[in-house]
Amino acid sequence: MKTIVTVLAAAAATAAAPGSLIITGIFDGPLPGGDPKGIELYATAAITDLSIYGLETASNGGASGGAPEATLPADSMAAGEFYYVSNGNDGDFAQWFGFEANFSGPSGGAVNHNGDDVLLLYQNGAVIDSFGVLGVDGSGEPWETLDGWAYRNNGVGANGGTFDAGNWSFSGRNAWDGDDNFNGGSDNGTNATATPPFPTGTFQIPEPTSTLLGGLGLGLLFMLRRKK
Numbered sequence: 001m002k003t004i005v006t007v008l009a010a011a012a013a014t015a016a017a018p019g020s021l022i023i024t025g026i027f028d029g030p031l032p033g034g035d036p037k038g039i040e041l042y043a044t045a046a047i048t049d050l051s052i053y054g055l056e057t058a059s060n061g062g063a064s065g066g067a068p069e070a071t072l073p074a075d076s077m078a079a080g081e082f083y084y085v086s087n088g089n090d091g092d093f094a095q096w097f098g099f100e101a102n103f104s105g106p107s108g109g110a111v112n113h114n115g116d117d118v119l120l121l122y123q124n125g126a127v128i129d130s131f132g133v134l135g136v137d138g139s140g141e142p143w144e145t146l147d148g149w150a151y152r153n154n155g156v157g158a159n160g161g162t163f164d165a166g167n168w169s170f171s172g173r174n175a176w177d178g179d180d181n182f183n184g185g186s187d188n189g190t191n192a193t194a195t196p197p198f199p200t201g202t203f204q205i206p207e208p209t210s211t212l213l214g215g216l217g218l219g220l221l222f223m224l225r226r227k228k
Contacts, residue, residue, distance in 0.1 A: 043081050121158075
């Protein structure tokens with residue numbers, strides 16, 4: 001019985017955790033300079049050292065350089081935590097979202113995208129996740145995020161570099177046009193006053209259902225009986 005419980009737990013963990021770090025959101029803000037620009041990352045499992053991960057932007061339909069432009073700091077993350085990377089240190093991210101980014105102003109323009117660029121997430125030098133189609137300028141494409149955002153659908157894991165727009169939800173191109181100004185003010189807009197707001201920190205990986213666990217249990221029992 002202990003063996004069955006252990007195997008079931010491992011199977012459930014595998015079903016709920018398709019990768020250690022994934023891209024869950026992309027945003028291109030409406031404040032001056034098109035800020036804030038950046039990404040939301042999510043840990044599907046505990047990570048002790050984020051410095052094994054890096055980011056790259058492939059701009060205007062260009063090819064990847066084959067290596068990250070910036071490496072994440074040696075921070076740690078608990079499973080289920082979110083991590084925000086912003087293109088600059090000018091306070092636009094904090095104004096827009098109401099909190100500070102975890103990592104601001106990475107070198108090489110690693111998240112300095114313009115809504116039509118591809119973003120790549122690396123682990124130990126290999127691409128493990130991506131947003132956008134490499135070699136394609138995103139202008140007019142379904143995945144364009146100019147003055148808006150994209151958000152990964154719940155339960156969708158890392159794509160290994162093969163992007164599918166069907167796994168994402170989108171604000172629509174230029175959705176945030178005019179949202180930099182609120183209630184007669186100037187450049188005082190925030191995500192909370194924008195339409196539609198970026199769904200900050202809402203990504204989830206559904207827990208395995210009792211039906212799934214029951215099916216796994218029956219399958220394992222059948223396998224164990226056949227081995228006797």
